[in-house]
Amino acid sequence: MISPKQALRILGRRPTKGLGQHFLIHQATAEKIAAAIRPGPGDVVVEIGAGLGALTLPLSRSGALLIAVEIDAELAKFLRNEFEEKSNGKGVKIECMDILELDLIGLHEQFQRKMKIIGNLPYNISSSVLFKLMEAADCLKEAVLMLQDEVAERVLAGPGNKNYGILSVMAAYHSERRRVMRVKPSQFYPPPKVDSQVISLWFRDCPLAPQVEPFWLVQTVKAAFSHRRKTLRNSLLASKFGNLTPDFVSTALEEALIEPRRRPESLTLEEFLRLAEALKGVKDKTG
Numbered sequence: 001m002i003s004p005k006q007a008l009r010i011l012g013r014r015p016t017k018g019l020g021q022h023f024l025i026h027q028a029t030a031e032k033i034a035a036a037i038r039p040g041p042g043d044v045v046v047e048i049g050a051g052l053g054a055l056t057l058p059l060s061r062s063g064a065l066l067i068a069v070e071i072d073a074e075l076a077k078f079l080r081n082e083f084e085e086k087s088n089g090k091g092v093k094i095e096c097m098d099i100l101e102l103d104l105i106g107l108h109e110q111f112q113r114k115m116k117i118i119g120n121l122p123y124n125i126s127s128s129v130l131f132k133l134m135e136a137a138d139c140l141k142e143a144v145l146m147l148q149d150e151v152a153e154r155v156l157a158g159p160g161n162k163n164y165g166i167l168s169v170m171a172a173y174h175s176e177r178r179r180v181m182r183v184k185p186s187q188f189y190p191p192p193k194v195d196s197q198v199i200s201l202w203f204r205d206c207p208l209a210p211q212v213e214p215f216w217l218v219q220t221v222k223a224a225f226s227h228r229r230k231t232l233r234n235s236l237l238a239s240k241f242g243n244l245t246p247d248f249v250s251t252a253l254e255e256a257l258i259e260p261r262r263r264p265e266s267l268t269l270e271e272f273l274r275l276a277e278a279l280k281g282v283k284d285k286t287g
Helices: 004-011 027-036 056-060 073-084 104-111 123-135 149-156 166-174 214-224 232-238 246-255 269-286
Strands: 044-048 065-069 092-095 115-120 140-148 175-183 196-203
Touching: 004 073, 027 056, 027 140, 027 175, 027 196, 044 056, 044 104, 056 065, 056 073, 073 092, 104 115, 123 140, 123 149, 123 166, 140 149, 140 175, 149 166, 149 175, 149 196, 166 175, 166 196, 166 214, 166 269, 214 232, 214 269, 232 246, 246 269
Parallel strands: 044 065, 044 115, 065 092, 115 140
Antiparallel strands: 140 196, 175 196
16 A cells, blocks of 8 residues: 555645545554454444545455445545455445435445444544434444544543533443544644544443433533533523423423532533433423
8 A cells, every 4th residue: 555645646636624634644553543443254344534545454454344435536536446446346345425424324224234433534524423423323333433632532521521511421322432542643644733532432232221312312411511601500591402491490400310500511421311301201291
């Protein structure tokens, strides 16, 4: 596999800033990241943002069925020449499309197995991709993702941490989270202005108790963090979620056994689950 700089010279290209293109140039690092998801025969692996193939190369050797998604048409053509044609399309499939338009649930139905996700996510779509994965959590086994430091810290944060927020709570609800490794800017071409982290999300087979409808949990967490400097009660009332009234909120907080004057960032995942369940319960009673 030629280096990203050589490949770009051959293509007569420069990295596209609008697509957040920063290509991994250390193949040893790429090998470690690919190994973190433990790809093997029988696995269906979806690679997000295949770029010039740094991760695609070790993944293509694993025996897994690899679906590599790349939005840049010229790079997708390059990848087809490097991987898909050499495997006769049996082990590697290159899809030229926006990852946000990929039907993960449809793929799950097609292959009848939970998929593994891997990729280096551009900063400008990181949150959108993470929420997309959470929406398809029942179809996924694991995700190994490279994220910019700021986003990774938000995903991994726990209660009381300044980075704790919507991404933290929803990621913790759907998966077991861990940090795999840190990656310096010097590992990329061109080097980004910030450090990156590789994280792993191992998706849960069963929802945590109490079980709540995902819609209510998402809306509850969004409402709670809508005004971070306010108390939980006031943040819920100031949000746009369901025209909540003072009596409605007070009753729900009492049923959830949560002190109204607490700050949203102090709540544990279990408390958010209780609160979402209580809000839905009060709503069902009052209509």
